Amino acid sequence: MNPARRHTWTPVAALLAAATLLTLIAVNLMTLAGINSSRPLILHMRAVQALLLQTRAALVDAETGRRGFLLLGDRVYLAGDARRVAEPRRR
Numbered sequence: 001m002n003p004a005r006r007h008t009w010t011p012v013a014a015l016l017a018a019a020t021l022l023t024l025i026a027v028n029l030m031t032l033a034g035i036n037s038s039r040p041l042i043l044h045m046r047a048v049q050a051l052l053l054q055t056r057a058a059l060v061d062a063e064t065g066r067r068g069f070l071l072l073g074d075r076v077y078l079a080g081d082a083r084r085v086a087e088p089r090r091r
Contacts, residue, residue: 061080062080064077065077065078065080066078
């Protein structure tokens with residue numbers, strides 16, 4: 001390629017590189033905005049998951065107590081159920 005022709009393409013190449021860089025920056029900023037807007041939903045989801053884990057643990061404990069009562073006939077195994085019914089619901 002002759003030097004005069006190469007010299008005319010240099011500004012065009014620089015403009016294309018700058019446009020590509022600006023486009024990438026804009027896409028990254030939009031992606032970050034999307035991530036930040038979903039943050040409250042993620043926090044809510046984690047709180048719900050924690051409550052579900054607590055509920056599951058309480059159900060397993062209740063099931064274990066009932067099974068102990070049914071197998072052995074001892075009311076000691078139902079003491080956990082009475083405690084859970086008596087305690088106020090926490091949030």
